[in-house]
Amino acid sequence: MGRGRTAAAAVGPPPAARHHGNRHGRSEQARQAVLEAADDLLVEKGFTGVTIEGIAARAGVAKQTVYRWWKTKTDVLLDAFLQDAAEALTPPDHGDLAQDLRAHLRQLALFLTRSDAGAVFKALIGHAQHDPAFAAALRSGYLDEQRRRDRLPLERAVARGQLAAGLDMAAEIDQLVGPVYHRVLMAAEPVDQEFTDRLVAAFLRRADVVDLADAGEAGSR
Structure with missing residues (x-):
């Protein structure tokens, strides 16, 4: 933590x-x-x-x-989780979309599966199913804010001209991070680097983005 x-x-x-x-x-x-x-x-x-x-x-x-x-223990746990998420889940800026997304999804997977904060998150999600007021607080405190952080690599890429400005970012973010949350919360399957890198590769193909790292290697041959 x-x-x-x-x-x-x-x-x-x-x-x-x-x-x-x-x-x-x-x-x-x-x-x-x-x-x-x-x-x-x-x-x-x-x-x-x-x-x-x-x-x-x-x-x-x-x-x-x-x-x-x-007021309650769930309020304490939520604050602890929100602080950890803000520290750990702000995407890096390497100047290249592919690198940023790979690093961000790897960190998200590690955060949710191997950290104390990930255990807190799963407990809070479970509690939210039975407490509508807390579910709203979790949504506004974490989910909405995390979606803003998840968009940062795409917004930076648009500013660099690496990504088309008309891209449906909300839909693409769902396809990038949604499978990670699905495996963490629903499926008993690994959320390893191979899995998260495949999600990024699929996005790059859909969005027709040039992977600058790969392009640099090709140019040096």
């Missing part, structure tokens, strides 16, 4: 290294400790095993401190 477990404890003067009750107020250090604790407990105990009391105890804060920021 991207928050840095050991570094956080070393920040600030010695009295702030541990959190007892509310005397540290709305400190960012305490908030990060709560987010870390929520992720850890979900991975260890599953969604039903996570409680506000357990989160507070693991983070070393009072229960009232947690309630200052969040």
Whole structure:
């Protein structure tokens, strides 16, 4: 995960290294400790095993401190996940669409299948099936924002003239990332690099995009 477990404890003067009750107020250090604790407990105990009391105890804060920021454990877990997603799932900019998409889809697959945040995501998706208000919060907090991030490689390519401006980006994003989510949430099949690279190759053929890396290799022969 991207928050840095050991570094956080070393920040600030010695009295702030541990959190007892509310005397540290709305400190960012305490908030990060709560987010870390929520992720850890979900991975260890599953969604039903996570409680506000357990989160507070693991983070070393009072229960009232947690309630200052969040009303429920799902609110804590959602914030933890949104922070991790923003850090890990912003696509890179290599100056080439093919490279950007390959890297982005590989990272998305790793994030959803091998990280604590991926376990949180699957738990939140399950909870959303039974809580319409939370489903709306998840949609607006993650899904809508992630679609904006997913579009970045295509928008950059349009600006470079590598991709036609009239492309239906929404439909293409669905075809690029949709199969990844399907395998993570529905199918017991691997989401490996070979799979994500095939998704990118199919897009490049559909959109008639020149793979600059391949073109450079061909030109050097």
